Amino acid sequence: MAIPAEIAAIGSRAEAMLAELGAISSEPQRLVRLYLSSEHRCAADLIAFWMREAGMTVTEDALGTVRGHWRPDRETRLLIGSHIDTVIDAGKYDGPLGVVAGILAVRELAARNADLPFGIDVLAFGDEEGSRFRTTLAGSSACAGVFDRASLAFPDRNGVTLADAIKAYGKSVDDIAAAAYDPAAVVGYVEVHIEQGPVLEAEGLPLGVVTGIVGQSRMRVIVLGEAGHAGTVPMRMRQDALAGAAELMLLIEQTAVENQDDGMVATVGRIEASPGATNVIPGRVGFSLEFRSSSDARRKAAIEQIKADAQRIGVKRRLEFAFEPFHETSTTACTPLLQNLMAEAIAALGLEATRLPSGAGHDAQVMASLCPMAMLFVRCRGGVSHNPAELASETDMGLSVAALVRFIEILAARDAGQRGRT
């Protein structure tokens, strides 16, 4: 399809903004922007400048979330946001695109002199990646009113706690509670984000409606056998923990493949075998296991299946398997009504609106505890993210802003219609 000149212009404006933001790094050779660092301060100031330029007034809350307010006099607000912190050696689109898209959408609405029944707040959160502290989603949690104060004691690698860092950033932990939005005053939350996966590219589509953010179960699996001489213990008499672990790993992979229609993925990302010598049968193996799925029930059933498989392998090979869970998050569904409105907005641009789950976590999953939530995914090259090679094209970014503007207009028309009826 031919891309209208104004969409192309918005896309190149987005690229220029992201390039400027991407240059704000604590390291000259790679992009590193940690929560509550001086680079965070610098990026926040630049974003505040753009927000004002787009016609917003700007405030900042106790956790450093920059808030651009358009039409602050309106009683209810639509929230648009994403994060401006990065992983170590990051790309420049993961997070900042959602903030820039929000600012450009407001700029567009202001230029059209749009009269909406709600105001808009664009939110730039500072802690989504969890690269500095063990906590993640601190900024969005505070906005949603679900911030966990226990995380204030978490130290970074230099022993600076989150509470210390908040103070050093010029904020007060006493103000965190005041950062929470009143749910009655919020229309919804919408986040534009690069897909971070290869699905849209494979389908040849620039944009997709997110159905939900998958839940995760992470655990450590311990396999106990018996170490022995690799030369003298016959095969039939071995209790090889690593061979048993390998058999289970293939079943883990197979289980995820059988459930992939609901976005199930399973990964063993780390393994240690002891004693770890060429000429010794491994007596003990520990490995990480992570399951993600958009169905909590199917994810839990898959884990039970794996435990039963482990039991069976244990009997056969005379091994003991133990499962130690350490992280569990439930699936967060995107609000069906907002999904439909987003699909309508994409279709209005002449594009096919495909739907897909998010395999990665996002601020939106926390904001969903506050209000109706939607996400718009933007195609990224090769599905690559958390990597300097990450890339979203100017055209796709321009289309994402156009879809966001259309979404806001559709939501506004609906909202105004409902008010007219009551």
Ligand SMILES: [Zn+2]
């Ligand atoms: Zn992100």
